[in-house]
Amino acid sequence: MSGGVEWRSSGMSRQAGYVLAxxxxxxxxxxMVAVVGMQSTSMEYSISTNTALATRAFEAAEGGRAAADQVLDRHIFERGWGDEVDLPPTVTVLDxxxxxxxxxxxxxxxxGADALLNESALETDITFRVDADGDGKYTGDEDAKADIMVYKTGVVAATGAATAMVSGYEGLGKASAAGGAHIYFEIRSRGEAPGGAKAITANTFRVVVRN
Structure with missing residues (x-):
């Protein structure tokens, strides 16, 4: 008697196809999950970098604005840039x-009265530069770069002050010439950081006329 086992492989082939698919x-x-994860990580990294650069630009702008505040009051008192006005090494007043x-x-x-509404209409008066690494590029981690615009917004008499400038044509005078007048400035500082990051800060600065 001859006989044998007949193997049917069609079912196994279908199962193998299902497993492969x-x-x-x-x-x-x-x-797809890995690609999306990599894109999300890359985006988060870019956001983090941009935030850090924006913060750096803001800090540079604030540093320049604070430096301008320090010298402006003395400059007004001296009516110029005499020997009595000490400029920090990081500050340059332009010519x-x-x-x-x-x-x-x-x-x-x-x-024009609309100069404050148009940043490009204001000219840079002071530069603020910190070159901590000495490479002249102001792009290092400890460097700072800012341009400062100083705009005089007005002069007003202090409340209750008279307008007499001198008394008997001698001496420092009184009223407006002795603390009775205020000069107001708007100081705008534009800080920069690598990658084209920029930030602008501003403040109103009041100088009391003392002489």
Whole structure:
């Protein structure tokens, strides 16, 4: 008697095909999850970097604004940049009119009442530079770079003050010449950081006329 076992492989082939298809789908899903995860990580890294650079630009702007505050009051008191006005090494007052002397900050910065509404209309009066690593690029971790615009917004008499400037044509005078007048400035500082990051800070600065 002759006989044998007949193997039927069609069912096993179908099962193997199902396993292969399922594996490919699972691999595709895993790949998509990995790609999305990498994109999210890259986006989070970019956001973190941009936030850090924006913070750096803001800190540079604040540093420049604070430096301008420190010298402006003394500059007004001296009516210029005499020997009594000590400029920090990080501060440079520009010579925009080309007379080989630092410009006065109590004169008009630009023409027109809408100058404060248009940043590009204001001219840079002071530069603030910190080159901690000495490479001249102001892009290091400890460097800072800012341009400061000083705009005189007005002069007003103090409340209750008279307008007499001198008494008997001698002495420091009184009223407006002795604390009775206030000069107001708007100080804007534009800080920069690597990657094109910029930040602008501003404050209103009041100078009491003391002489």
């Amino acid at each position: 399922t594996s490919l789908i699972f691999l595709l899903v895993i790949t 925009k009119d080309g007379d080989n002397a630092s410009d006065f900050l109590f004169t008009d910065n630009s023409e």
